[in-house]
Amino acid sequence: MNGEYHTTSPLGISWRRLLPARLDEEGLSQSVLYAMIAGVLALIFLCLGTAFFNPTNLVSVLQQTPEFALLSLAMGLSMVSGGIDLSIIAVANLAGIFAARLMTSEPVLAALGQDAAIALACLVALGVGAGAGLLNGIVIVRFGIPPLLTTLGSMMVFAGLGTGLTGGAGITGMPEAYVNVMSSTIFGVIPTSFCLVLVIFGVIAFAVNSSVFGKSLYLYGENKVAALFGGLRLESTILVSYTVCGVLASLAGLIMLARFNSMKVGFGDTFQLEAILVAVLAGMDPDGGRGRLLNILPTVLLLQCVENAFTIASLSPFAKKMIWGVMLLLFMALNFFFRRIVVRHLTALAVKRQRASSAPPPAGAERGPAG
Amino acid sequence: MKPHGNDKTVEAGEPNRTGLLARLLGRGDGRQGGLSLLAFLIVVYVIMVALRSPDFLSLASLFDLIRSGAAWTVVALGVLVVMVSGGIDVSFLANAILSAYVATVITKWTGLDSLAFALLVAMTLGALVGAVNGLIISLFSLPTLITTLAMQGVIQGVLMVFLGAGPITAGRMPVSLRYFGTDVLFEFPDGPGFVGLSVFVVPLVLAVVSTWYLLNRTAIGRATYAIGSNRLAALRCGVNLLKVNLVIYAYAGALAGLMGVMMVSDIRLVDPVTLVGNELLVLAAVVIGGAKLSGGAGSVSGVLLGMTLVTLLNNTLVTIGLSASWNRFFIGCALVLIASISHYRAKKRNLRQLNFENI
Numbered sequence: 001m002n003g004e005y006h007t008t009s010p011l012g013i014s015w016r017r018l019l020p021a022r023l024d025e026e027g028l029s030q031s032v033l034y035a036m037i038a039g040v041l042a043l044i045f046l047c048l049g050t051a052f053f054n055p056t057n058l059v060s061v062l063q064q065t066p067e068f069a070l071l072s073l074a075m076g077l078s079m080v081s082g083g084i085d086l087s088i089i090a091v092a093n094l095a096g097i098f099a100a101r102l103m104t105s106e107p108v109l110a111a112l113g114q115d116a117a118i119a120l121a122c123l124v125a126l127g128v129g130a131g132a133g134l135l136n137g138i139v140i141v142r143f144g145i146p147p148l149l150t151t152l153g154s155m156m157v158f159a160g161l162g163t164g165l166t167g168g169a170g171i172t173g174m175p176e177a178y179v180n181v182m183s184s185t186i187f188g189v190i191p192t193s194f195c196l197v198l199v200i201f202g203v204i205a206f207a208v209n210s211s212v213f214g215k216s217l218y219l220y221g222e223n224k225v226a227a228l229f230g231g232l233r234l235e236s237t238i239l240v241s242y243t244v245c246g247v248l249a250s251l252a253g254l255i256m257l258a259r260f261n262s263m264k265v266g267f268g269d270t271f272q273l274e275a276i277l278v279a280v281l282a283g284m285d286p287d288g289g290r291g292r293l294l295n296i297l298p299t300v301l302l303l304q305c306v307e308n309a310f311t312i313a314s315l316s317p318f319a320k321k322m323i324w325g326v327m328l329l330l331f332m333a334l335n336f337f338f339r340r341i342v343v344r345h346l347t348a349l350a351v352k353r354q355r356a357s358s359a360p361p362p363a364g365a366e367r368g369p370a371g
Numbered sequence: 372m373k374p375h376g377n378d379k380t381v382e383a384g385e386p387n388r389t390g391l392l393a394r395l396l397g398r399g400d401g402r403q404g405g406l407s408l409l410a411f412l413i414v415v416y417v418i419m420v421a422l423r424s425p426d427f428l429s430l431a432s433l434f435d436l437i438r439s440g441a442a443w444t445v446v447a448l449g450v451l452v453v454m455v456s457g458g459i460d461v462s463f464l465a466n467a468i469l470s471a472y473v474a475t476v477i478t479k480w481t482g483l484d485s486l487a488f489a490l491l492v493a494m495t496l497g498a499l500v501g502a503v504n505g506l507i508i509s510l511f512s513l514p515t516l517i518t519t520l521a522m523q524g525v526i527q528g529v530l531m532v533f534l535g536a537g538p539i540t541a542g543r544m545p546v547s548l549r550y551f552g553t554d555v556l557f558e559f560p561d562g563p564g565f566v567g568l569s570v571f572v573v574p575l576v577l578a579v580v581s582t583w584y585l586l587n588r589t590a591i592g593r594a595t596y597a598i599g600s601n602r603l604a605a606l607r608c609g610v611n612l613l614k615v616n617l618v619i620y621a622y623a624g625a626l627a628g629l630m631g632v633m634m635v636s637d638i639r640l641v642d643p644v645t646l647v648g649n650e651l652l653v654l655a656a657v658v659i660g661g662a663k664l665s666g667g668a669g670s671v672s673g674v675l676l677g678m679t680l681v682t683l684l685n686n687t688l689v690t691i692g693l694s695a696s697w698n699r700f701f702i703g704c705a706l707v708l709i710a711s712i713s714h715y716r717a718k719k720r721n722l723r724q725l726n727f728e729n730i
Contacts, residue, residue: 143711144718148516149664153707156651160700168696225727273520286514322528325521329507336511
């Protein structure tokens with residue numbers, strides 16, 4: 001289809017050749033993404049040079065990425081099915097609070113010993129995340145409340161629960177062993193938590209790209225009425241996807257707990273905007289059914305690099321928030337124009353084909369179906 | 372004439388249920404049912420609080436409730452209008468504090484120390500920022516939540532970075548604003564002293580009346596319900612989406628500006644980093660009051676009831692023996708509960724009518 005267009009171009013060379021071979025929205029926004037990554041990295045290099053591009057700083061970028069990557073993955077996963085999960089930060093905080101409580105409580109430490117207590121705390125935190133995600137999913141599929149509203153409400157519930165349990169204060173003083181495990185490195189360079197993130201990305205991207213689960217998730221996001229009429233009951237799929245979101249969020253909470261050595265409701269609130277930004281930049285469609293989860297990883301790294309560069313340039317958090325906001329608006333506006341270009345391109349193609357098929361065919365040529 | 376939300380077809384064959392619970396959950400129109408349930412919840416809660424502390428049932432606490440809820444209700448009315456159109460606005464508090472800050476600075480700078488001038492500046496600026504929201508959303512047909520979330524960051528960034536805002540304390544605030552926060556409309560004798568009805572009730576009533584008028588008595592208001600109910604049908608009927616969006620987002624912005632001035636007069640401090648972060652409470656109140664995020668439903672009376680419940684929970688949780696840090700939890704629970712009931716009813720009804728809007 002694309003080849004046909006290129007060979008019939010009247011001028012021989014057309015600017016459309018510059019467009020990617022698969023001219024659809026996904027391919028276009030993906031190549032724009034890669035162009036943007038290259039551009040931004042070049043810009044950072046020009047502005048900061050070796051203040052940014054030195055081994056120590058690059059490793060610190062990797063160290064700061066994991067929780068951001070997990071939260072963005074959760075946001076992207078919820079967008080695949082046409083939803084959005086605003087409660088991930090609250091879930092991360094709540095899970096972290098549970099884990100911190102268990103790890104720092106004297107009776108638990110005395111009864112189980114330190115290692116078992118840490119393991120128990122991590123399990124409980126993951127359980128809290130799974131439970132919270134499952135709750136979101138149940139409310140969404142059972143009662144038919146839009147995900148936006150559900151997670152808005154559950155965000156208040158989870159954050160409120162966390163505030164109520166702690167009285168709004170932070171819990172500090174995690175065991176040394178826990179902080180050390182999370183901040184350890186492989187080969188002395190790559191942080192363990194980042195390797196964990198790589199594995200999780202691999203597993204989830206594989207599951208979503210090439211399993212029945214993933215296909216049905218995309219179908220639900222694209223058109224859930226069609227999915228229903230196709231005889232698919234996708235309630236359990238949605239339940240699973242929100243549960244996975246919750247687990248990812250709680251994992252992010254555990255990593256945050258280790259990095260800050262404390263936990264409090266409101267930690268990581270800025271990730272809310274940034275996770276949405278990452279998901280949209282990575283080409284996930286907030287209306288569902290489009291986008292590749294693997295794109296989220298390079299986008300997260302890009303944004304972390306930018307964030308790091310901002311820190312080196314000592315910008316205030318408000319300036320950062322503003323730049324994120326402007327980027328989000330710009331990219332969404334650009335996407336709008338891309339979509340228009342793609343639609344025009346496809347329309348032109350269809351018109352051309354229709355003309356070709358309605359013209360009197362040469363003798364012996366097979367006539368295709370009109371329209 | 373009352374808006375009938377998503378009820379596109381007349382109810383048929385709805386079993387005539389009786390009994391208290393069924394009546395509370397409402398027959399027929401889910402929106403009305405939600406409102407009576409909400410009123411019931413408020414009454415139960417007030418009785419609970421009154422049992423704990425009999426002093427609660429007094430004129431003083433009523434006036435206190437009005438005073439602390441007035442500013443939030445004003446901004447919630449703007450959010451309602453946006454939500455009726457099927458959108459959502461989370462930039463309103465950033466807008467409010469930006470407008471209030473600029474109004475305070477301009478009032479001081481020009482020396483025109485009058486409340487009317489400050490309100491004019493704040494509401495104009497708020498309306499402009501709101502119009503930018505509406506413009507971006509309709510020009511590029513963007514998701515409203517993400518757009519306004521981004522705008523929240525932009526507005527706050529402009530305030531902090533370009534205007535270099537720092538807190539303005541009561542001593543440096545214009546006199547008119549300081550008086551606005553403490554003035555009372557009239558006083559009643561109450562025990563040893565007097566209780567006064569805060570002057571905040573005036574902008575509150577004005578906002579309620581104008582919002583009701585906008586939604587129910589103007590073509591734009593009806594178009595807002597139409598867009599929220601069925602966007603495509605509304606567009607085919609010739610509704611100008613850009614115009615409607617501009618008006619409603621600007622209106623929400625103007626109310627945000629008004630709310631900002633009320634807030635800074637109330638707490639007697641213009642601190643650029645306050646307010647932002649409390650958007651959820653307002654959104655919760657509007658949704659608890661029967662507005663749907665998908666649009667087409669919601670009423671001024673619902674917002675008043677929802678805001679009453681939220682303000683009550685905020686103010687009086689301490690009275691029934693829970694620390695104030697639990698209030699978000701309870702407001703969230705109320706939100707999920709009420710939304711569940713109304714959406715579950717709508718889902719069942721829609722499925723019966725072979726409408727697969729929210730399966």
